[in-house]
Amino acid sequence: EPEVTQTPSHQVTQMGQEVILRCVPISNHLYFYWYRQILGQKVEFLVSFYNNEISEKSEIFDDQFSVERPDGSNFTLKIRSTKLEDSAMYFCASLGLGRRNEQFFGPGTRLTVL
């Protein structure tokens, strides 16, 4: 069964540093997403990506965040200057056509900002 993979599983960084979280979505999927869950809170939507551009973004997804699909397989989330409040579990998801909107999730990257 195809699956979404994410690397690294855990990233520790200092406040103000840049981080890049990587995802490999399922190969024939067309929609890509990033979500995050801050400990004790709901899973919240960050951004969706379709046809090589952002299709929707949340208020959280400010200028410090960016996404790329550089090579047709990877899907990355970059945080330019991390803040303490960016500490969370970040999930990537992908969706193919004809799958009843079933988004397939990766196992997540736990980001800890010190």
Next chain:
Amino acid sequence: ILNVEQSPQSLHVQEGDSTNFTCSFPSSNFYALHWYRWETAKSPEALFVMTLNGDEKKKGRISATLNTKEGYSYLYIKGSQPEDSATYLCADIYNQGGKLIFGQGTELSVKP
């Protein structure tokens, strides 16, 4: 209801007990409701995608119902097993390819 809400937040049951949780969501502009099962350190796994009012879906011992007019869905687990221990998430979605809006989850713990 403006948000997706789940209850209870956590549930502790004995092996063999049957249990159910609730997901409430805005009933206007309904498109689909998802149930996910999430075990620690694993990917959230899709259980059901519910689209029609009155839908009832089943996967083994787990089933779900949907009421779009009043804005709720129930997830039932019959004869809980320790391997059912996980967080169960429901999520609302408003359009094809759209974002999922999650509830806070119900954490289920099944003791042998």
